[in-house]
Amino acid sequence: MKTTVTLEDVARLAGVSPKTVSRVINGEAHVRPATREAVNRAVNELDYRPNLAARSLAASRSLLIGLLGMRLDANFFRAMYFSGVRACRARGYHLMAEEVPEITASSLAELEASLRQARCDGLILTQLSDQAPVLGMLERLQVPYVRLLPGTDPGRSDAVTNIQGEGVQLLAEHLWQLGHRRVLVSSLLGSGQRDMRAALLASGFRAADLTEVKQDWRGQTPAEMGRLLGEQLLTMNPRPTAVCAYNDEIAAALISHAWAHGLSIPADLTVVGYDDAEISRVMWPPITTVHQPFDQMMSEAVNLLLTPNSGDTPRTVICPLTLKVRESSAPPPAEA
Amino acid sequence: MKTTVTLEDVARLAGVSPKTVSRVINGEAHVRPATREAVNRAVNELDYRPNLAARSLAASRSLLIGLLGMRLDANFFRAMYFSGVRACRARGYHLMAEEVPEITASSLAELEASLRQARCDGLILTQLSDQAPVLGMLERLQVPYVRLLPGTDPGRSDAVTNIQGEGVQLLAEHLWQLGHRRVLVSSLLGSGQRDMRAALLASGFRAADLTEVKQDWRGQTPAEMGRLLGEQLLTMNPRPTAVCAYNDEIAAALISHAWAHGLSIPADLTVVGYDDAEISRVMWPPITTVHQPFDQMMSEAVNLLLTPNSGDTPRTVICPLTLKVRESSAPPPAEA
DNA sequence: ACGCCGTTTGACAGCGCTGTCAAACGGCGT
DNA sequence: ACGCCGTTTGACAGCGCTGTCAAACGGCGT
Numbered sequence A, B: 001m002k003t004t005v006t007l008e009d010v011a012r013l014a015g016v017s018p019k020t021v022s023r024v025i026n027g028e029a030h031v032r033p034a035t036r037e038a039v040n041r042a043v044n045e046l047d048y049r050p051n052l053a054a055r056s057l058a059a060s061r062s063l064l065i066g067l068l069g070m071r072l073d074a075n076f077f078r079a080m081y082f083s084g085v086r087a088c089r090a091r092g093y094h095l096m097a098e099e100v101p102e103i104t105a106s107s108l109a110e111l112e113a114s115l116r117q118a119r120c121d122g123l124i125l126t127q128l129s130d131q132a133p134v135l136g137m138l139e140r141l142q143v144p145y146v147r148l149l150p151g152t153d154p155g156r157s158d159a160v161t162n163i164q165g166e167g168v169q170l171l172a173e174h175l176w177q178l179g180h181r182r183v184l185v186s187s188l189l190g191s192g193q194r195d196m197r198a199a200l201l202a203s204g205f206r207a208a209d210l211t212e213v214k215q216d217w218r219g220q221t222p223a224e225m226g227r228l229l230g231e232q233l234l235t236m237n238p239r240p241t242a243v244c245a246y247n248d249e250i251a252a253a254l255i256s257h258a259w260a261h262g263l264s265i266p267a268d269l270t271v272v273g274y275d276d277a278e279i280s281r282v283m284w285p286p287i288t289t290v291h292q293p294f295d296q297m298m299s300e301a302v303n304l305l306l307t308p309n310s311g312d313t314p315r316t317v318i319c320p321l322t323l324k325v326r327e328s329s330a331p332p333p334a335e336a
Numbered sequence C, D: 001a002c003g004c005c006g007t008t009t010g011a012c013a014g015c016g017c018t019g020t021c022a023a024a025c026g027g028c029g030t
Helices: A007-014 A018-025 A033-046 A052-059 A075-089 A105-118 A132-141 A166-178 A196-202 A222-235 A248-260 A294-306 B007-014 B018-025 B033-046 B052-059 B075-089 B105-118 B132-141 B166-178 B196-202 B222-235 B248-260 B294-306
Strands: A064-069 A094-099 A122-125 A145-148 A158-161 A183-188 A210-215 A242-244 A270-272 A289-291 A316-318 A322-324 B064-069 B094-099 B122-125 B145-148 B158-161 B183-188 B210-215 B242-244 B270-272 B289-291 B316-318 B322-324
Touching: A007 A018, A007 A033, A018 A033, A052 B052, A064 A075, A064 A105, A075 A094, A075 A294, A075 B075, A094 A105, A105 A132, A122 A132, A122 A294, A145 A294, A158 A294, A166 A196, A166 A242, A166 A270, A166 A289, A166 A322, A183 A196, A183 A222, A196 A210, A210 A222, A222 A248, A248 A270, A248 B248, A294 A316, B007 B018, B007 B033, B018 B033, B064 B075, B064 B105, B075 B094, B075 B294, B094 B105, B105 B132, B122 B132, B122 B294, B145 B294, B158 B294, B166 B196, B166 B242, B166 B270, B166 B289, B166 B322, B183 B196, B183 B222, B196 B210, B210 B222, B222 B248, B248 B270, B294 B316
Parallel strands: A064 A094, A064 A122, A122 A145, A145 A158, A158 A316, A183 A210, A183 A242, A242 A270, B064 B094, B064 B122, B122 B145, B145 B158, B158 B316, B183 B210, B183 B242, B242 B270
Antiparallel strands: A289 A322, B289 B322
């Protein structure tokens, strides 16, 4: 990068002081329209770009937002990250992904060091929204933060969330309307966010017709969990006509396993997932799933971070989930 | 963030000048061991973190590296990005993802604006390594760049690459050794990088036994491409015993399709992919594929960027590919 | 004991912006 | 014509570092 046009160059060309140019660049009030226009002309003529480093040093803002998660390589997280990048760019901010692999003292210390170094203007929490030690640390450091999909302590901070249980309810109603009555439900230990079983019950299913398989996230890949689910399914009699997988990866693995054992999807078995991950569109059949509006959620989160809260209670923005009906769900086989 | 410890605080505590602290922080030479140690003690005691903005302003380096690609949401790109983040963090740099969706004048102008704003110290190109207009612009802006997997013009810049044809050769040999002789090959129009067919021929296959299906990336999802490949396969007689999919997504879609049509994988049909994407481990069966060492490649790329070239010819680092043999490949059925 | 020269250290300015505060402007009422 | 007061503008310092350059140091040979 050779040519460096500075504020001062613009000011000279426009015949005003650097401070005035700064005002125009930052869209501050108290600039006469004529002045503003003259500055803008000069900016365009010189093709001026403000120096981010100088800006953040002078304003003691970093123009940086951090996105905190437990597993950077989770599909879920990556999708959020790239949605967030777009949301930030639209507001002149940058987004930094930060990994907190576990809630231990050393891991927290590392996070603290990193935060103090980067001096993020705000943080967006995902997967960590319910970790009190993390929240406590952020409050101590006085970093503003927004939680995504918090499960507990709703009034503790600004948050972006869905209507509690909306996603699972959409799935439950879909299955009910298709005519399914016996369902296998996959759930994850320690993750209380999605109570599929409750949603099914609320939609009319009888407890006796629901089988819930709780699996543990740690130490098992989605592929393994899907396979185990498939094995369980094959031993059951009468066999459920539908499976609610905890997420799309598990659904995909289950579908492969089912094919491999002679079950045809969706003719013999309906499988639904959650997240609308890429894999749900790659599989045959494509997977019926619940779509989270990541772009919208991240955009709202950035908004909350950059808009000071004028009231004194934390704000909550609710983003609607949508059901993506694809070919992995159909009415149950004739006389199951 | 309240507490702000500055260089000066450290200097005062250590009893030296700020400049000396700066030298220690940056690992410069010409500091007496005793002094260095005293400074380090002070740094630890105050838990000092340098202010990135001040640093880049003063040094006129941004401590930022850009990763340029055409599709931020491609699996390939995301994997590279997160490998790159780690490689950069290890060197005190940050990585910024930048999207260049198409090679048009307006898209290039936007990129140029963004680059001049962020003032990246260097760029890593992926998917764009062979786009002369992009390279020309970067050279005009004098931004150092490293190309990943360049296909053309190898001497134009530093590059990180594989041995030409290594990946497809690994796959070809694997199939040959398993005993396959008739193979269906999926290739992508306009993407000359992987000549699977040539590799198969070089490994002993006869041209007459190879069928190549060229598909077009634009307008088709991997799922559709895989499905079309599957349809093609079912019409063939004699049927190939193995399919080389262009990538793992296509392989996954093909596998689902094959199951849906009564083919058992790998008993009836071997399917291999490319990239070692997550999906290759989620599917049943897991997909035999070629693994790109993204962590290593990004680490080398960052290295090239941050290590000045002492010679006068561009450098090339070659990273070895490895074959991941999984359950989607097996010997062909008995008398196919 | 002295001078020489490589090594170590520090003084100072400046990177390009923004915050603060005061000065200049300008429209209004009288 | 004058004073008042809200609006617009600019002077100046400073954000926290690093680059430059010169001064201080210190070990060596004589």
